[in-house]
Amino acid sequence: MKKILFPTDFSDVANNAFVHALEFAKIIKGEILLLHTFELPVIENQFTPDSYFSIYDSMQLTQFDMFKGQIPKLRELAEKQHLENIKLSHKLVEGDLIYNIKRTIEEENIDFVIMGTSGATGWEAFFIGSNTGAVVSAVNVPVLSVPVEAEFTKVKNIGFTTRFREKDKKSLRQVLKIAKKSNAAVKCLYVKTSKSDIDQEAINQWEKEFLNEPIEFSVVQSDLVKENILDFISHKNIDILAMITHKRNFFSELFNPSLTQKFSNISTVPILAMHEEE
Known part of the structure; x- marks a missing residue:
């Protein structure tokens, strides 16, 4: 247990x-x-x-x-x-x-x-x-x-941010187990910046590997990473957002008042902080 x-x-x-x-x-x-x-x-x-x-x-x-x-x-x-x-x-x-x-x-x-x-x-x-x-x-x-603002509602969509790295798969599979137990869907987001070294072949490999799972992959080309994550939460009706804590300072920047005031529902989304695999 x-x-x-x-x-x-x-x-x-x-x-x-x-x-x-x-x-x-x-x-x-x-x-x-x-x-x-x-x-x-x-x-x-x-x-x-x-x-x-x-x-x-x-x-x-x-x-x-x-x-x-x-x-x-x-x-x-x-x-x-x-x-x-x-x-x-x-x-x-x-x-x-x-x-x-x-x-x-x-x-x-x-x-x-x-x-x-x-x-x-x-x-x-x-x-x-x-x-x-x-x-x-x-x-x-x-x-x-x-x-404190988050009233519990049935979990239907779990968000997961990834950079399509091999070591991200373990965290995704853990999220997937939770999602299956609650009959929820997993929605993955990758914000591909101008500095990204991930090619389309790697993305295709992920999609193929998880083809039969309740996972939806979204790839957005933009250098506005934080804004796109917030937009993803809002538009994909995310109930819990799972993120890998590879950069703690990124988390502090992500949810600052200047951004969250644009999305009134952000403060009601619980975040599952997962640790990066070495």
Whole structure:
């Protein structure tokens, strides 16, 4: 059974993403591990050593009580989605969020991470400096980021951007497995720039190899890569966009306000960040 790690701070942003995590677990027949982390503050030296323990014990107890009180609310969300049968387990740990996510991925053999994201600048905050963006860079499993504006709808079209490299095929096949389980189509986009070294023969080979799969290939000749990806999301009715994170700075440029304001629906599209094969 596939395992999904769901880091949460129990905010509205996280709870919205939790619905997506439940539905994703249903698609892949997976289970969810909830992770909440907290950090204890540095105690100033005016406190006596004996005071440290009572302060820390009190703060840890507060965190535990809060955590214990939030779990039933998430189970209620699962019931509302009629997904109460999805297996849920939970973990409360002290320490740095990124460190604990990485450690949990290794210890629990996690297959996917799903997190919520928000911010006044939407996706820019995700890719430039938020916790979710840091997780994308730090871990070696796919990360599904869900913007707070994204209400879950049935996944019908999964977008996948490619450069028609041989090593992109592994990620495409992974996306294809997810699509088949949800009866969705996969729509691939390649923006062929003036610097592209991919010839038509390579494109034809890909189309031939995936001829019998529910995949549609689109090739656009343009140097406006970011704009064409956004246009692709809008015009192809993409529900989830899968992208390979070969350039993190490209992601931060892709979803900046000057572009996204032209496409009102972009902020509601979850992104599945997949890692480039070496």
